[in-house]
Amino acid sequence: MNNRIRELRGNRGWSQAELAERLDVSRQTINAIETGKYDPSLPLAFAIARLFGASIESIFTPDA
């Protein structure tokens, strides 16, 4: 699954550690999600969407 988290995080000027703190997860988790090595659960995906004020489908897109 592809996602725009790195882009959205960059727009807000947050580091991976800052985003991790806001979502109450580890920085490694953010890194794994951003690099597409890990797809988050639905609750975490919702938390990410809520934090960025966007819909899940605008952040996460299935592989082409």
Next chain:
Amino acid sequence: MRALEKRYRRELFLAMAAYVVVMLLIYPLARQVEAPFWRALVALAPVLPFAAALRAIIRHVRDSDEFQRRLHLEALAISSVVVSLLSTTAAFLVAAKVITLDGTVLFWVFPALAGLFGALRCWNARRYGRE
């Protein structure tokens, strides 16, 4: 470092420090105590700090985020399977009287499990990018 990691390190350090103290000061007395009940009690004294260490590990895994938990459990699953295979292999050889092992070999089960888990967990962390 996240608060969760700090709590885990503190709890594990205290438990392991207590374990070392008990092993150095109390456990050696087990052979000098005559009464079976008290001897059993002294011999089992290390189990308490050991259980505290396991509690710290369980709390750490339980309170980790979903991705970290996946890494922990993946490493735990593989290390359990490998240690089970090795111990069963040794048991077959002992049963067939190919090798001789006494009961103290059981002391090595947990260190083997913990060591392999740690190595696999580090490997997993490297695979997904260090924290």
